[in-house]
Amino acid sequence: MAAETVFGKIVSGEIPVEVLAETDRVLAFPDMSPQAPVHILVIPKSTAYENVAELAAAEPETLAEMISVANDLAKEHANGDYRLVFNSGATAGQTVFHVHAHVLAGNLEERSLGAS
Ligand code: 5GP
Numbered sequence: 001m002a003a004e005t006v007f008g009k010i011v012s013g014e015i016p017v018e019v020l021a022e023t024d025r026v027l028a029f030p031d032m033s034p035q036a037p038v039h040i041l042v043i044p045k046s047t048a049y050e051n052v053a054e055l056a057a058a059e060p061e062t063l064a065e066m067i068s069v070a071n072d073l074a075k076e077h078a079n080g081d082y083r084l085v086f087n088s089g090a091t092a093g094q095t096v097f098h099v100h101a102h103v104l105a106g107n108l109e110e111r112s113l114g115a116s
Contacts, residue, residue, distance in 0.1 A: 007098035008047045020077075021069050025062050028069055028103075037106030038077045042066045043098060050097040052086040070103045078105035 009015040010029065017029035020040055031039040044062050049055040056063050067084065074082035085102040087094040 004047065005096050005098040007041075007043050007096055007100060011043070011045050011047065021073055023065060023069065026065050026069050028073055031102065035102075036083075036104040036108060038074070038082075038104065040070075040073050040077065040103040042070050042073070042101040042103060047098055049099045051088040051094070052099050052101075053088065055099045066101050070101055073103055074105050081105060081108075083108055 006015060010017050011027060019027065019029055021028040021042075025045055026042060027045055028040055028042045031041050044055060044059070044066065046059070046062070049058065052063065070082065070084055071080075074080050082103050082105040085104065086099070087102075
């Protein structure tokens with residue numbers, strides 16, 4: 001079991017958030033410090049997994065559900081285009097060690113990794 005994180009407290013309701021989507025296994029809410037016009041976090045309710053590789057190995061169906069929820073949210077809150085980011089490890093920028101997808105959308109071209 002991973003150490004308790006702020007996202008565990010969000011799942012338990014100890015820290016309130018605006019729930020944007022919820023399934024039996026997945027929760028989505030706005031990032032408190034948005035880095036794009038649309039910046040939503042999608043997390044598994046399980047607190048067992050620190051990063052996306054652990055989740056993919058143990059519960060690939062939950063990872064697939066996170067991506068499906070992210071896809072739906074990008075259609076609802078933007079034009080359906082989005083970038084999905086999983087920071088994995090402190091030196092890659094991960095600060096919360098409960099696996100989460102950043103769903104970034106809305107005019108990202110200028111900051112695109114693919115921009116020349
Ligand atoms: P990481 O840096 O681990 O990939 O992303 C963690 C994200 O969680 C950051 O973008 C940060 O703004 C967000 N975050 C941290 N604590 C909270 C919180 O209590 N509520 C919300 N909504 N977002 C949070």
